[in-house]
Amino acid sequence: MMKLTGAQVVWESLVREGVETIFGITGGAVIHLYHTLPEYPIHHVLMRHEQAAAHAADGYARATGKVGVCIATSGPGATNLVTGLATAYMDSSPVVAITGQVPTLVIGTDAFQEVDITGITHPITKHNYLVTDVQELPTIIREAFYIARTGRPGPVLIDIAKDVQAAEVDYVYPDEVSLPGYLLPGTPSPSQLQQAAQMINEAERPLIIAGHGVILAAAEDALLELVEKGNIPIVTTLLGIGALSEAHPFCLGMAGMHGEAYTNLALSQADLIVSLGSRFDDRLTGQVDQFARQAQIIHVDLDPVEIDKTVPADLAVLGDLKEILPALTPLVEERAHSKWMKRIREWRSDSAKRDIVGQETDELIPQYVVRQIWEATQGEVVMVSDVGQNQMWEAQYFVHHRRRGLLSSGGLGTMGFALPAAIGAQTGCPDERVWVTVGDGGFQMNIQELATVVQEKLPIKIAILNNGYLGMVRQWQQLFFEGRYSGTPLLGPDFVRLAEAYGIPGITVREKSEVGPAVSQAVATDGPMLMDFHIVQEENVYPMVAPGASVSDMIRRPVATKK
Amino acid sequence: METHTLIALMEDKPGVLHRVASLFRRRNYNIESLTVGHSETPNVSRMTIVLNGDDRVVQQVVKQLSKLINVIQVLDVSDQPAVSRELALIKVTAGPGTRTEIIELASVFRARVVDVGANSLTVELTGPQSRVNSMIGLLHPYGIEELARTGRVAMVRAGNGNALL
Ligand SMILES: Cc1ncc(C[n+]2csc(CCOP(=O)(O)OP(=O)(O)O)c2C)c(N)n1
Ligand SMILES: [Mg+2]
Numbered sequence: 001m002m003k004l005t006g007a008q009v010v011w012e013s014l015v016r017e018g019v020e021t022i023f024g025i026t027g028g029a030v031i032h033l034y035h036t037l038p039e040y041p042i043h044h045v046l047m048r049h050e051q052a053a054a055h056a057a058d059g060y061a062r063a064t065g066k067v068g069v070c071i072a073t074s075g076p077g078a079t080n081l082v083t084g085l086a087t088a089y090m091d092s093s094p095v096v097a098i099t100g101q102v103p104t105l106v107i108g109t110d111a112f113q114e115v116d117i118t119g120i121t122h123p124i125t126k127h128n129y130l131v132t133d134v135q136e137l138p139t140i141i142r143e144a145f146y147i148a149r150t151g152r153p154g155p156v157l158i159d160i161a162k163d164v165q166a167a168e169v170d171y172v173y174p175d176e177v178s179l180p181g182y183l184l185p186g187t188p189s190p191s192q193l194q195q196a197a198q199m200i201n202e203a204e205r206p207l208i209i210a211g212h213g214v215i216l217a218a219a220e221d222a223l224l225e226l227v228e229k230g231n232i233p234i235v236t237t238l239l240g241i242g243a244l245s246e247a248h249p250f251c252l253g254m255a256g257m258h259g260e261a262y263t264n265l266a267l268s269q270a271d272l273i274v275s276l277g278s279r280f281d282d283r284l285t286g287q288v289d290q291f292a293r294q295a296q297i298i299h300v301d302l303d304p305v306e307i308d309k310t311v312p313a314d315l316a317v318l319g320d321l322k323e324i325l326p327a328l329t330p331l332v333e334e335r336a337h338s339k340w341m342k343r344i345r346e347w348r349s350d351s352a353k354r355d356i357v358g359q360e361t362d363e364l365i366p367q368y369v370v371r372q373i374w375e376a377t378q379g380e381v382v383m384v385s386d387v388g389q390n391q392m393w394e395a396q397y398f399v400h401h402r403r404r405g406l407l408s409s410g411g412l413g414t415m416g417f418a419l420p421a422a423i424g425a426q427t428g429c430p431d432e433r434v435w436v437t438v439g440d441g442g443f444q445m446n447i448q449e450l451a452t453v454v455q456e457k458l459p460i461k462i463a464i465l466n467n468g469y470l471g472m473v474r475q476w477q478q479l480f481f482e483g484r485y486s487g488t489p490l491l492g493p494d495f496v497r498l499a500e501a502y503g504i505p506g507i508t509v510r511e512k513s514e515v516g517p518a519v520s521q522a523v524a525t526d527g528p529m530l531m532d533f534h535i536v537q538e539e540n541v542y543p544m545v546a547p548g549a550s551v552s553d554m555i556r557r558p559v560a561t562k563k
Numbered sequence: 564m565e566t567h568t569l570i571a572l573m574e575d576k577p578g579v580l581h582r583v584a585s586l587f588r589r590r591n592y593n594i595e596s597l598t599v600g601h602s603e604t605p606n607v608s609r610m611t612i613v614l615n616g617d618d619r620v621v622q623q624v625v626k627q628l629s630k631l632i633n634v635i636q637v638l639d640v641s642d643q644p645a646v647s648r649e650l651a652l653i654k655v656t657a658g659p660g661t662r663t664e665i666i667e668l669a670s671v672f673r674a675r676v677v678d679v680g681a682n683s684l685t686v687e688l689t690g691p692q693s694r695v696n697s698m699i700g701l702l703h704p705y706g707i708e709e710l711a712r713t714g715r716v717a718m719v720r721a722g723n724g725n726a727l728l
Contacts, residue, residue, distance in 0.1 A: 118578060119578075119581065122578070122581060122582055122585050123585055123586075123589050126632070127632040130577065130578070147632060179632060180574070180635050181573065181574060181629075181631065181632055181633050181634045181635040181636075182632050183629075303630070304626045304629075304630075305623070305626045305627055305630055307626075308619060308622065308623075309623065312619075
């Protein structure tokens with residue numbers, strides 16, 4: 001039997017869990033951990049802020065499907081993780097966070113850098129642990145990884161008292177976990193599947209909503225089979241983007257507050273909605289009692305809590321999509337739904353006429369920038385978008401055809417997510433081309449991570465959609481708050497000179513004609529590069545279903561005036 | 564809105580009570596009472612939760628509670644024949660003129676006098692919540708100086724299936 005210190009137990013166990021990379025910042029309460037880290041084959045990415053460490057672990061998890069790990073010291077290190085953990089929690093991302101805690105003897109005395117991080121993170125973690133006995137450490141780490149990655153994934157935090165890291169234990173890593181209160185849903189009964197298939201077969205205007213759950217379950221192939229066998233059109237949520245290629249004729253794209261008009265029309269006109277791994281977020285449904293009023297709803301999810309939480313289901317099917325879909329598809333009849341498809345095509349072409357990218361304009365509009373990136377990369381990238389208008393333009397104008405090809409903070413909408421999450425994604429997928437689209441506001445929220453990009457030699461391409469505003473809020477002010485731009489005009493630094501100070505080449509783009517060349521230059525650059533696009537300042541995201549409104553009151557894109 | 568009674572079994576681990584309480588607060592559930600103590604199984608605590616809400620809310624509470632890793636099982640026993648009891652200690656003003664009256668009243672409710680002071684009596688009553696309520700109501704005019712109630716504990720009657728675990 002091996003005698004290990006608590007610190008060694010942590011790394012030994014992580015190695016056994018298959019962890020190769022961690023993201024963190026050291027400090028007094030994790031100094032034992034860092035002291036023994038060089039003895040293990042784990043790459044430590046030194047971040048510049050613990051929030052970024054949590055986002056990086058999250059981005060790593062979203063890009064690879066593996067558990068992402070971050071580490072921080074007690075007190076401020078731990079509290080800095082909070083936003084990142086909440087982000088991962090809302091989007092069901094498997095993350096394990098390790099924090100140091102003050103020594104057991106002084107816990108509860110307001111010791112230097114003591115904070116009750118397990119108490120603080122109860123509502124934003126799937127589970128958490130405070131470790132005060134080294135004997136329990138191996139089991140806790142085993143459980144933490146098991147809980148983070150199984151079922152509906154989520155972040156788990158392990159807070160380890162400093163003395164526990166130094167104490168010795170006879171190391172045994174348990175094979176099994178014993179968690180009597182942790183039940184994973186079983187397989188749905190054949191009769192439930194029969195019932196679902198019958199509802200699908202009887203529907204005239206069926207529509208699938210694909211959510212993040214499809215991607216988390218790695219059920220993309222199974223979804224494609226269902227869609228093609230049943231000829232069922234599909235819309236996605238923001239996080240469901242990539243569940244089915246947006247180039248597929250049956251994929252209408254993202255629905256909801258900023259979904260294309262035809263996606264929301266389809267939702268309102270469907271007679272059957274099959275929701276797969278989506279939780280009917282209010283950004284998708286708008287006013288809940290107005291949502292999909294003509295439709296019966298089949299709700300398929302792994303988490304019983306989601307059933308009937310906001311939108312009541314006519315049929316609930318609980319379980320893993322990766323098992324359910326292959327069992328369901330053979331029961332679904334091949335139906336053309338030609339009338340329904342024709343209607344959708346009509347709505348779609350009507351929308352396309354209003355597509356602002358198709359309009360002649362000499363102005364540097366963000367939609368054009370996103371289109372150019374898509375064309376230059378042929379969509380063969382992992383896009384990491386931030387939050388705000390930039391996030392919506394990216395979602396609308398980039399044609400995502402890849403799996404795990406878009407990473408974004410959906411549930412929490414965390415500005416500052418993109419750059420650190422891209423660091424995680426690029427570290428986990430060194431052979432991928434990782435791009436960031438970000439606003440001038442959100443970029444300044446984790447801009448310090450440019451240093452990490454350089455230190456880690458990551459070839460990340462950063463496209464700032466710089467409108468000089470906290471743009472999404474400005475848009476709301478313009479549309480709903482008398483145009484009073486309170487607290488939204490935003491001064492930024494010269495991002496290119498700043499990037500150069502970090503050692504990253506950059507280019508400022510002010511003219512539409514310069515967009516293509518700048519993007520091509522980035523594609524051809526081996527290392528990182530930053531593009532600062534000075535876009536039209538008061539461009540809005542359309543269409544928009546105003547908060548609390550129904551689809552019929554959608555604010556459409558005004559027809560652009562030719563200049 | 565009806566009153567529901569839930570029974571939950573949970574691992575007796577640090578922080579479990581906080582998790583449950585924090586869940587109720589965060590999800591805005593309207594809890595009337597919550598009691599917790601040991602169960603027949605070592606290291607397993609048993610909680611009785613009384614809450615108000617329509618069926619959909621109660622369903623959510625059951626599911627959200629079950630989702631906590633340390634919570635082993637949750638049962639809504641509202642529709643089952645169950646024994647449900649509450650204990651109350653009531654210190655009531657009792658001068659020479661009212662003392663006998665109060666003692667008689669207590670005996671009607673099968674309550675016990677557990678402490679006698681110069682100007683007060685302390686009465687202990689165990690029973691269904693309705694009985695506790697009506698006794699408190701009747702004692703009110705005498706002057707209730709102190710009141711301590713445990714909240715409800717409940718158990719499904721024998722032979723009605725759905726036993727826990
Ligand atoms: C951390 C955080 N703070 C505040 C907000 C509220 N918020 C949402 S979008 C937005 C504006 C974002 O501005 P910018 O990053 O420049 O992007 P733009 O909308 O202009 O594309 C703000 C402030 C948020 N989502 N996250
Ligand atoms: Mg902006």
